Amino acid sequence: MTHIGIEPGRLQFSWISSAEATKFVDVVKDVTDAIRALGPNTHFVKTLPKVA
Amino acid sequence: MIDYTQKIREIAARLLKEGTVDMVIGFRKGTVPMMNEPCFIRKPEEADRLVWDSHCGINLANYLYDRKEKIGVVAKGCDSRNIVTHIVENKIKREQVHVIGVPCTGMADKRRIGALSEKDGEIREVSEKEGRITVKGDSFTKTFEKKEVLQDNCTTCLHRNPVIHDEMIAEPVEEQTGIDPFEDVKRIEALSPEEKRAYFQGLVADCIRCYACRNACPLCYCPTCFVDESRPQWVGKSIDPTDTMTFHFLRAYHCAGRCTDCGACERACPVGIRVRQFTKKLNKDCVELFDWEAGLTLDERPPLDTYRPQDPNDFIK
Numbered sequence: 001m002t003h004i005g006i007e008p009g010r011l012q013f014s015w016i017s018s019a020e021a022t023k024f025v026d027v028v029k030d031v032t033d034a035i036r037a038l039g040p041n042t043h044f045v046k047t048l049p050k051v052a
Numbered sequence: 053m054i055d056y057t058q059k060i061r062e063i064a065a066r067l068l069k070e071g072t073v074d075m076v077i078g079f080r081k082g083t084v085p086m087m088n089e090p091c092f093i094r095k096p097e098e099a100d101r102l103v104w105d106s107h108c109g110i111n112l113a114n115y116l117y118d119r120k121e122k123i124g125v126v127a128k129g130c131d132s133r134n135i136v137t138h139i140v141e142n143k144i145k146r147e148q149v150h151v152i153g154v155p156c157t158g159m160a161d162k163r164r165i166g167a168l169s170e171k172d173g174e175i176r177e178v179s180e181k182e183g184r185i186t187v188k189g190d191s192f193t194k195t196f197e198k199k200e201v202l203q204d205n206c207t208t209c210l211h212r213n214p215v216i217h218d219e220m221i222a223e224p225v226e227e228q229t230g231i232d233p234f235e236d237v238k239r240i241e242a243l244s245p246e247e248k249r250a251y252f253q254g255l256v257a258d259c260i261r262c263y264a265c266r267n268a269c270p271l272c273y274c275p276t277c278f279v280d281e282s283r284p285q286w287v288g289k290s291i292d293p294t295d296t297m298t299f300h301f302l303r304a305y306h307c308a309g310r311c312t313d314c315g316a317c318e319r320a321c322p323v324g325i326r327v328r329q330f331t332k333k334l335n336k337d338c339v340e341l342f343d344w345e346a347g348l349t350l351d352e353r354p355p356l357d358t359y360r361p362q363d364p365n366d367f368i369k
């Protein structure tokens with residue numbers, strides 16, 4: 001994905017067991033912080049024509 | 053190359069006569085120059101239709117699966133690797149195919165030749181002798197060194213000789229050495245995300261979503277392709293740049309660890325998109341991460357359907 005131009009960091013992978021609630025919370029916080037820092041995604045977004 | 057044709061005809065006729073196979077898949081001359089087409093021979097006397105020259109770029113492995121009869125197939129290096137992939141993926145049994153191996157010196161790029169003689173008019177005839185390809189039109193004749201008009205994937209091919217065969221039509225050719233097949237991928241890897249995006253968007257800008265690349269690809273045998281699925285609809289069907297890009301990179305992902313870089317997709321593209329730029333990155337990753345090139349052996353499972361403790365997993369947090 002980064003090869004075709006997604007900013008590094010926008011795509012993340014995590015392995016969390018259903019028993020790892022704290023890890024889940026930590027990962028969610030980390031990912032949201034990282035993505036906020038990158039700003040809104042403006043690429044690979046499809047804008048649909050507005051229909052009245 | 054002419055003696056290749058003779059040899060293929062002899063072998064096909066013999067196999068059919070002896071009943072070793074029920075059908076031979078090879079090439080016959082196309083209706084337009086430089087476009088040989090697949091040909092299915094069922095009777096020994098039909099074997100004369102078969103030909104071989106530098107325009108047999110289509111991957112015949114694409115016609116092998118979901119068949120009942122015993123098949124003889126004419127296979128270049130890349131075709132044979134796709135046959136191996138089919139066997140590994142249980143699309144066909146080894147016993148069902150009789151591989152007629154053809155040592156290959158690369159296939160000519162009809163687009164490159166076409167571009168080089170564009171000003172002269174339409175090519176009506178093509179012939180070939182001792183590594184040179186001659187094209188003739190209404191008012192011109194041009195000769196090219198075959199080496200200079202090879203398909204892009206053939207210039208960096210490392211497996212010109214069939215990896216499996218039941219018989220060979222000639223002695224193996226010398227494999228190319230000292231070339232880096234991934235030079236172009238490395239060049240893209242060095243770009244910034246912005247430049248990469250621009251590069252790939254530019255690459256697929258002309259795409260008309262005809263899916264010829266998918267149809268030509270021997271790997272694409274799903275009964276319903278994800279692009280044709282409408283419930284759920286995985287990818288938009290319009291030519292919106294995002295939809296087009298999604299199609300292209302998803303197609304590439306479906307070929308990860310399976311692609312033999314045979315170039316069928318690029319050859320089939322009616323607008324000349326260099327679609328191999330997508331699959332090549334994944335091929336490179338497979339070599340680097342799993343030391344894997346698709347279709348070289350029947351004895352090993354592909355990296356994407358095996359787990360090894362040493363598999364790289366640094367990307368998982």
